[in-house]
Amino acid sequence: MNPSSVQSIFLKQIPSLDLRSCLVSMQGENIYKHYRNQEAASQIAKVNSCTKSVLSALICIAMDHGWLPDASTPLSAFFPVLASDPDPRKPQITLEQLLTMTAGFNWDEFGGQNSFPRMTRTEHWVNFALEQHLSHTPGTHMEYNSGVSQILAAILMQHTGMSVAGFAERYLFGPLGITEYQWECDPQGVHTGGFGLKMLPDDLLKFGQLFLQKGMWHGERLISSELVTRSTEAFIPVTPPNRGSYGWHWWVDTCKSDEPSEFSGEHKPSPLSESTSINSTDRNKTVLDYYYARGFGGQFVYIVPELELVTVLTNDKRKKEKPPLDVFPRLIAPQLLSLL
Template sequence: MNLSSIHDMLHSIIPALDLRSCLVSVQGELIYQHYRNEEAKTRIAKINSCTKSVLSALVCMAMDQGKIPDASTPLSFFFPEVQTDADARKPQITLEQLLTMTAGFNWDEFGGQNSFPRMTRTDHWVHFALEQTLSHTPGTHMEYNSGVSQILSAILMQQTGMSVNTFAERYLFDPLEITDYEWESDPQGVHTGGFGLKMLPADLLKFGQLFLQKGQWNGTTLITHDLVNRSTTPAIAVSPPNHGYYAWYWWVDTCSAESARFIEDVLPTDIQSTTAIAPSDLALPSLNYYYARGFGGQFVYIVPALELVVVLTNDKRKKEKPPLDVFPRLIAPQLLRYL
């Protein structure tokens, strides 16, 4: 792999997109970094739903330690009160179904009476999430739901006997030397499972590198290889406008050189010439990858075949944002040329 050429390619396309940050690591070496300004480098910022992937990692750690039981464990084990619910399916929702957004709750993430904004205006977020009716048989349909993330955060707190951020500091943040962060919590002191974590881009890169290294960090196993694999293996296909699959709070997808054809018409003219795909490029292999995704352009991409981790962050308003799929449609197709 020609790392110098990759650096030059990235430098030719990333600055013009005005991202808050872009960090690229290959084989554990930081080969490219771009920050809009010094503040973007040194000041923590919201990672939004990338928080879910961090929570997934913490749940895996608690499983490894025997503090959280197997993923097949039913919801009623953690919240016995759901056994009296009118819907007999609810007590049987499994931990894995919470992790894969397939619990079946009737939920509209961003609007309506059963939504994440409505949840945050109640005095007990976890109760609100648990009280929602089911619109699908658990395990059959993926419905994005930050309420189930809050349930999972409460389970982690319940089973470990410590706050989520304390558990994170002890078993994840301290080993990775992540010291600068903030994490919101609900009225009961349960840290937000679906959003609310602020971190530095460089620390997000460490988090991605941990997963690339199958849970190993400086010779120590932070997450077992088996659970890294299980948590990032496709569990269910997602519905449009999303594409690919969902795992345990990780998105999983594939891209090819063909992907770049769908973005060239929305790029500045000077970048279009840099990213043009030649006919010969279309024969290049596809790339499998998985990623954490947060609202507003926060991403952590892991590409095992290239030993690659990419962090993208942004803070622009919707009308000012570059294309959402900067990595799969712009960066990854170029990387295929250096396989």
């Protein structure tokens, strides 16, 4: 695919949306940059739950170095006190089930007594998350839960002997040249695993490019290709209104040529009719796979391996200001697919 064709899609769709930023790289080259103003380009801002994908990368790095055990390791190996929990399923929750949000905890992310806001009002966030009852058998149901992200951050700190941010500076941020950031902590000094990170849009693009390159950066391997693949592949389907699947703190989705789409312009790809004759090569091109980090309020890092494409979208609009629709899946991905 010609990068200029891809660039034209963003030039057509992005300027009218009043996003804080939109950055696009293709085949390792920056092909589009949009900032609402100079402040958006030069000042760090909240990436919200994109923090989860950064944490996932750090977990992978720790596994590669042998500081964290295999993903099948049970939770009781990290918190022995769970061995006496009344529910015998809880100590058997695995590291992978924490990463895939399938631990089974009874959790309502944004409200109620077992929620992320309630957790942040307690004196010990990790204990609060661990104390929640199980409402599903671990491994069977995905329930979005920033509490398990905080558990993972505590495990990382426990087994590396470093703060989460310190570990990131040494093994991720430093090699990527990321120097400007802020990261919140819980009352015990554990950096927030599910939110609380502030970064520059350009540094989010570097992070996405690292994953597109299967963990390689300027000739140095930061993450094994095996764990890049494992962490970003679909593990379990998600429930509506979400779409697609979930991996290791990454979202995974597909754009299909026969799905309804929304466009601000007139160009719209036509679905294949039943009478259309297509060979196996063409059939593969009716689907575009991608994975992404997602943060509340419009923070996204999309990676499309087939196109060697990384897209960063950030926003800071309030709900009353009617932020745009999901820009990439509704406006961008269908047009990319139409060019294949």
